Amino acid sequence: MNKRRPYVRTMAGWWKKNPYFIEYMAHEGTALFVAAYAFLLLFGLWRLSRGQAAWNGFLAALHSPLSTWLHLILLAMIGYHSYTWFKIMPRTLPPLRLGGKRVSAAAITGGGFAAVALASAALFALVWGISA
DSSP states (O other): OOOOOOOOOOOOGGGGEEEEEEEEHHHHHHHHHHHHHHHHHHHHHHHTTTOOHHHHHHHHTSHHHHHHHHHHHHHHHHHHHHHHHHHHHHHOOOOEEEETTEEHHHHHHHHHHHHHHHHHHHHHHHHHHOOO
């Protein structure tokens, strides 16, 4: 009877050995901050559905220094998440060709950033126009 023990490869810290995986895990970790902000917005909608007093209480809580720091942290983490999302976009898309030439990774990433900037400017103009 064979008494050899099977080889068991340890999985602890596997991602720390390669810079690509470190960046990948950081990207995935920042997704938790995206989810936290989504829950914050959902909580705000729930408070809005509870009436004016509940909504005013939510708005008052948003004006606290703790909320300001929380939003700055969330903004930084969501910004990093977005940056890494656009950075990996050329690797996840099928090869794009324009005029018979393959579109460069930098053009794809730059196009993603340009689309976000344009959409943000349009949304800002819309909100500014409605509030004025």
